[in-house]
Amino acid sequence: MRKLVLSEAPVTLQEIEEALAYVTYIVRKYGDAYLPVLRRLEHEVEAARQKESPGDRARRAQREAEARIQPRGMTRDDAAAYCSLSPAAWDRWVREGRMPPPVPGTHRWDRKAIDLAWDRLSGIAATEVDASEATVAEWRRSYRARNPTG
Template identity: 40%
Template sequence: MSQERIVPRGLTKADAAAYVGVSVKKFTLLVQAGILPKPSVGDVWDRKAIDAAFDKLSGMSSDNDNDADRALAEWEAQQQGRAA
Protein backbone atom coordinates (compact mmCIF):
# COMPACT_ATOMS: atom_id res chain seq x y z
CA MET A 1 0.00 0.00 0.00
CA SER A 2 1.19 3.50 -0.80
CA GLN A 3 2.36 5.79 1.99
CA GLU A 4 1.14 8.94 0.20
CA ARG A 5 -0.23 11.60 2.48
CA ILE A 6 -3.73 12.82 1.74
CA VAL A 7 -3.89 16.61 1.75
CA PRO A 8 -7.31 17.54 3.14
CA ARG A 9 -9.43 20.16 1.42
CA GLY A 10 -11.26 20.87 4.67
CA LEU A 11 -9.27 22.59 7.40
CA THR A 12 -9.84 23.17 11.09
CA LYS A 13 -9.61 26.77 12.26
CA ALA A 14 -6.09 26.20 13.58
CA ASP A 15 -5.01 24.55 10.32
CA ALA A 16 -6.67 27.27 8.22
CA ALA A 17 -4.91 29.97 10.24
CA ALA A 18 -1.58 28.20 9.83
CA TYR A 19 -2.28 27.72 6.11
CA VAL A 20 -2.78 31.49 5.70
CA GLY A 21 0.15 32.22 8.01
CA VAL A 22 -1.58 34.04 10.85
CA SER A 23 -2.51 33.29 14.44
CA VAL A 24 -5.89 31.75 15.22
CA LYS A 25 -6.94 35.04 16.85
CA LYS A 26 -6.02 37.04 13.72
CA PHE A 27 -7.71 34.45 11.50
CA THR A 28 -10.90 34.78 13.57
CA LEU A 29 -10.80 38.58 13.18
CA LEU A 30 -10.29 38.27 9.41
CA VAL A 31 -13.28 35.91 9.17
CA GLN A 32 -15.46 38.18 11.33
CA ALA A 33 -14.50 41.16 9.14
CA GLY A 34 -15.53 39.22 6.02
CA ILE A 35 -12.01 39.31 4.61
CA LEU A 36 -11.67 35.54 4.75
CA PRO A 37 -14.58 33.10 4.30
CA LYS A 38 -16.59 31.54 7.09
CA PRO A 39 -16.41 27.77 7.57
CA SER A 40 -18.23 25.85 4.86
CA VAL A 41 -19.40 22.86 6.91
CA GLY A 42 -19.65 23.10 10.68
CA ASP A 43 -16.22 24.19 11.84
CA VAL A 44 -14.39 23.21 8.64
CA TRP A 45 -12.92 25.75 6.22
CA ASP A 46 -12.66 25.01 2.50
CA ARG A 47 -9.06 25.38 1.36
CA LYS A 48 -10.15 26.52 -2.12
CA ALA A 49 -12.39 29.25 -0.69
CA ILE A 50 -9.48 30.44 1.44
CA ASP A 51 -7.22 30.38 -1.63
CA ALA A 52 -9.70 32.43 -3.66
CA ALA A 53 -10.13 35.01 -0.89
CA PHE A 54 -6.40 35.20 -0.23
CA ASP A 55 -5.62 35.55 -3.96
CA LYS A 56 -8.11 38.41 -4.16
CA LEU A 57 -6.54 40.05 -1.11
CA SER A 58 -3.02 39.79 -2.47
CA GLY A 59 -3.98 41.27 -5.83
CA MET A 60 -2.75 38.23 -7.72
CA SER A 61 -3.96 38.12 -11.28
CA SER A 62 -4.21 35.21 -13.63
CA ASP A 63 -6.32 33.94 -16.47
CA ASN A 64 -8.54 32.25 -13.88
CA ASP A 65 -9.36 35.41 -11.90
CA ASN A 66 -12.92 35.64 -13.19
CA ASP A 67 -13.51 31.96 -12.43
CA ALA A 68 -12.08 32.33 -8.92
CA ASP A 69 -14.11 35.49 -8.26
CA ARG A 70 -17.26 33.82 -9.54
CA ALA A 71 -16.61 30.70 -7.45
CA LEU A 72 -15.98 32.79 -4.34
CA ALA A 73 -19.13 34.88 -4.94
CA GLU A 74 -21.23 31.74 -5.41
CA TRP A 75 -19.77 30.18 -2.27
CA GLU A 76 -20.41 33.37 -0.25
CA ALA A 77 -24.02 33.51 -1.51
CA GLN A 78 -24.54 29.89 -0.45
CA GLN A 79 -23.11 30.64 2.98
CA GLN A 80 -25.41 33.64 3.42
CA GLY A 81 -28.35 31.46 2.39
CA ARG A 82 -27.46 28.91 5.07
CA ALA A 83 -27.14 31.60 7.72
CA ALA A 84 -30.56 33.08 6.94
Protein backbone atom coordinates (compact mmCIF):
# COMPACT_ATOMS: atom_id res chain seq x y z
CA MET A 1 0.00 0.00 0.00
CA ARG A 2 1.31 3.43 -0.93
CA LYS A 3 1.92 5.80 1.89
CA LEU A 4 0.56 9.31 1.45
CA VAL A 5 3.17 11.94 2.18
CA LEU A 6 1.86 15.41 2.81
CA SER A 7 3.86 18.38 1.67
CA GLU A 8 5.32 20.71 4.26
CA ALA A 9 4.49 23.70 2.05
CA PRO A 10 1.25 25.51 2.85
CA VAL A 11 -1.64 25.12 0.44
CA THR A 12 -1.86 28.13 -1.86
CA LEU A 13 -4.97 30.11 -2.71
CA GLN A 14 -4.62 28.97 -6.32
CA GLU A 15 -4.60 25.31 -5.26
CA ILE A 16 -7.72 25.83 -3.13
CA GLU A 17 -9.46 27.61 -6.03
CA GLU A 18 -8.56 24.75 -8.38
CA ALA A 19 -9.94 22.23 -5.86
CA LEU A 20 -13.10 24.34 -5.58
CA ALA A 21 -13.54 24.20 -9.37
CA TYR A 22 -13.20 20.39 -9.32
CA VAL A 23 -15.62 19.97 -6.44
CA THR A 24 -18.12 22.29 -8.15
CA TYR A 25 -18.01 19.95 -11.14
CA ILE A 26 -18.49 16.93 -8.87
CA VAL A 27 -21.50 18.51 -7.17
CA ARG A 28 -23.07 19.31 -10.54
CA LYS A 29 -22.43 15.81 -11.84
CA TYR A 30 -23.12 13.66 -8.77
CA GLY A 31 -25.44 15.76 -6.65
CA ASP A 32 -25.75 17.51 -3.33
CA ALA A 33 -24.03 14.81 -1.30
CA TYR A 34 -20.76 16.67 -1.92
CA LEU A 35 -22.06 20.11 -0.93
CA PRO A 36 -20.34 20.03 2.48
CA VAL A 37 -16.97 19.70 0.72
CA LEU A 38 -17.90 22.57 -1.60
CA ARG A 39 -18.92 24.79 1.33
CA ARG A 40 -15.70 23.97 3.18
CA LEU A 41 -13.58 24.92 0.17
CA GLU A 42 -15.55 28.15 -0.31
CA HIS A 43 -14.77 28.98 3.33
CA GLU A 44 -11.08 28.12 2.78
CA VAL A 45 -10.90 30.38 -0.28
CA GLU A 46 -12.45 33.26 1.66
CA ALA A 47 -10.05 32.76 4.56
CA ALA A 48 -7.04 32.57 2.23
CA ARG A 49 -8.13 35.74 0.42
CA GLN A 50 -8.35 37.60 3.72
CA LYS A 51 -4.76 36.58 4.49
CA GLU A 52 -3.46 37.80 1.12
CA SER A 53 -1.11 40.73 1.09
CA PRO A 54 -2.26 43.80 -0.88
CA GLY A 55 0.40 43.06 -3.51
CA ASP A 56 -0.75 39.46 -3.93
CA ARG A 57 -4.36 40.62 -4.10
CA ALA A 58 -3.50 43.14 -6.83
CA ARG A 59 -1.57 40.51 -8.83
CA ARG A 60 -4.46 38.05 -8.54
CA ALA A 61 -6.94 40.71 -9.68
CA GLN A 62 -4.69 41.53 -12.64
CA ARG A 63 -4.44 37.85 -13.64
CA GLU A 64 -8.21 37.43 -13.39
CA ALA A 65 -8.81 40.55 -15.49
CA GLU A 66 -6.34 39.39 -18.15
CA ALA A 67 -8.01 35.98 -18.27
CA ARG A 68 -11.38 37.62 -19.01
CA ILE A 69 -10.10 39.89 -21.79
CA GLN A 70 -10.14 38.36 -25.25
CA PRO A 71 -8.71 40.93 -27.63
CA ARG A 72 -10.43 41.27 -30.97
CA GLY A 73 -7.24 42.02 -32.90
CA MET A 74 -4.67 39.25 -32.64
CA THR A 75 -1.07 38.93 -33.73
CA ARG A 76 -0.11 36.19 -36.16
CA ASP A 77 1.20 34.01 -33.30
CA ASP A 78 -1.92 34.65 -31.19
CA ALA A 79 -4.21 33.87 -34.11
CA ALA A 80 -2.29 30.66 -34.83
CA ALA A 81 -2.48 29.63 -31.16
CA TYR A 82 -6.20 30.53 -31.05
CA CYS A 83 -6.72 28.05 -33.88
CA SER A 84 -4.33 25.44 -32.39
CA LEU A 85 -2.01 25.83 -35.36
CA SER A 86 1.70 26.44 -35.62
CA PRO A 87 2.60 29.84 -37.09
CA ALA A 88 3.80 28.10 -40.27
CA ALA A 89 0.52 26.19 -40.61
CA TRP A 90 -1.38 29.43 -39.95
CA ASP A 91 0.50 31.14 -42.79
CA ARG A 92 -0.33 28.25 -45.10
CA TRP A 93 -4.04 28.36 -44.15
CA VAL A 94 -4.12 32.12 -44.79
CA ARG A 95 -2.43 31.64 -48.21
CA GLU A 96 -4.91 28.88 -49.07
CA GLY A 97 -7.85 31.08 -48.08
CA ARG A 98 -8.98 28.89 -45.19
CA MET A 99 -8.34 31.74 -42.78
CA PRO A 100 -8.75 35.48 -43.43
CA PRO A 101 -5.88 37.84 -44.17
CA PRO A 102 -4.88 40.45 -41.59
CA VAL A 103 -7.01 43.57 -41.20
CA PRO A 104 -5.96 45.98 -43.96
CA GLY A 105 -3.08 48.23 -42.97
CA THR A 106 -2.20 46.15 -39.91
CA HIS A 107 -0.50 42.96 -38.88
CA ARG A 108 -3.53 41.93 -36.81
CA TRP A 109 -6.23 39.35 -37.43
CA ASP A 110 -9.85 39.87 -36.43
CA ARG A 111 -11.14 37.23 -33.98
CA LYS A 112 -14.66 37.38 -35.44
CA ALA A 113 -13.37 36.83 -38.98
CA ILE A 114 -11.40 33.82 -37.73
CA ASP A 115 -14.49 32.44 -35.97
CA LEU A 116 -16.51 32.83 -39.17
CA ALA A 117 -13.80 31.04 -41.15
CA TRP A 118 -13.87 28.16 -38.63
CA ASP A 119 -17.67 28.04 -38.88
CA ARG A 120 -17.35 27.77 -42.66
CA LEU A 121 -14.66 25.06 -42.42
CA SER A 122 -16.67 23.02 -39.92
CA GLY A 123 -19.86 23.27 -41.95
CA ILE A 124 -21.75 25.37 -39.42
CA ALA A 125 -22.21 28.22 -41.90
CA ALA A 126 -22.81 25.91 -44.87
CA THR A 127 -26.60 26.03 -44.65
CA GLU A 128 -27.07 29.77 -44.41
CA VAL A 129 -25.00 32.87 -44.94
CA ASP A 130 -25.77 35.44 -42.30
CA ALA A 131 -25.22 39.18 -42.69
CA SER A 132 -21.94 39.18 -40.78
CA GLU A 133 -20.43 36.52 -43.03
CA ALA A 134 -21.60 38.41 -46.10
CA THR A 135 -19.91 41.50 -44.67
CA VAL A 136 -16.67 39.56 -44.17
CA ALA A 137 -16.89 38.21 -47.74
CA GLU A 138 -17.37 41.76 -49.06
CA TRP A 139 -14.46 43.00 -46.98
CA ARG A 140 -12.27 40.16 -48.31
CA ARG A 141 -13.18 41.03 -51.93
CA SER A 142 -12.38 44.70 -51.41
CA TYR A 143 -9.14 43.84 -49.60
CA ARG A 144 -7.99 41.58 -52.42
CA ALA A 145 -8.92 44.23 -54.98
CA ARG A 146 -6.75 46.79 -53.18
CA ASN A 147 -3.93 44.31 -52.45
CA PRO A 148 -3.64 41.91 -55.40
CA THR A 149 -0.58 40.18 -53.93
CA GLY A 150 -2.05 39.85 -50.38
